[in-house]
Amino acid sequence: MSAEASGTVRGRLRRAGRGRTGQEPGGPDGSGGSGGAAGKGRRPRGTRRFPLFTRDTARPEGGGRAAPGDAPAPARQWPLLSVLITVGVGLLVIALDAFRVGLLLVGIGLLGGAVLRWLLPRVGMLAVRSRFTDIVTYGVLGLAVVLLALMAQPRPWLEIPFLDDVLHYTVRNR
Incomplete structure (x- = not known):
């Protein structure tokens, strides 16, 4: 052709x-x-x-190196590595049969990513979208995981009566 x-x-x-x-x-x-x-x-x-x-493609806002260019790759990407290591340890703890603690670590890792994205001007590959979108995404997902881990059955560490009433109302009326 x-x-x-x-x-x-x-x-x-x-x-x-x-x-x-x-x-x-x-x-x-x-x-x-x-x-x-x-x-x-x-x-x-x-x-x-x-x-x-x-x-x-355009680099996201704040997506530059977190350390100087002559530093080794792990040092340049330390914000992303800290979030990934925290989430990875949380998944390992879940696999070792400590469900609630592992989920708390996963949620804390995501919340830590939101805090790093908010405080640091350059976070390397942790910057995926705009700063605002990254903070909201990491923060909402991290908060949801933490709250669900605290409210998991049996014997929840956090009880929210409003949600309990909503659950009983929806189950009772079906």
Whole structure:
């Protein structure tokens, strides 16, 4: 399949009459052929359209290195590693049959991620979205996990009468 027949950018440029450099057909300056004085020094007009294929994405706000560039990789990503290690230890504790304590560690790890994202100007790969969205996401998920761990049965450590009433109302009326 030739480049002209394919849907590639190069094939489209060739069909439009442009060469590899993107110049207009004709003269080397894009003037249409004669190379007169009116066309010298003029660049081909650019376009404001987005490129067909993007090659890069914008780094999220605060997504730079958390340590200088000459530091080893774990030191540059310490905020993310601290959250991952806390969540990993929590999952290990859950696997070792301490459900409530393990879930508390997972929730505390997520809440710690929210606090790090809020306090530090650069958190490396812990920054996924905008600062506000990251703080809200980590905070809400961490708080939900902690509250559910505290209210887990049997013998909950936290009892919220309102939620107990809602549960009894929904179960009783079915």
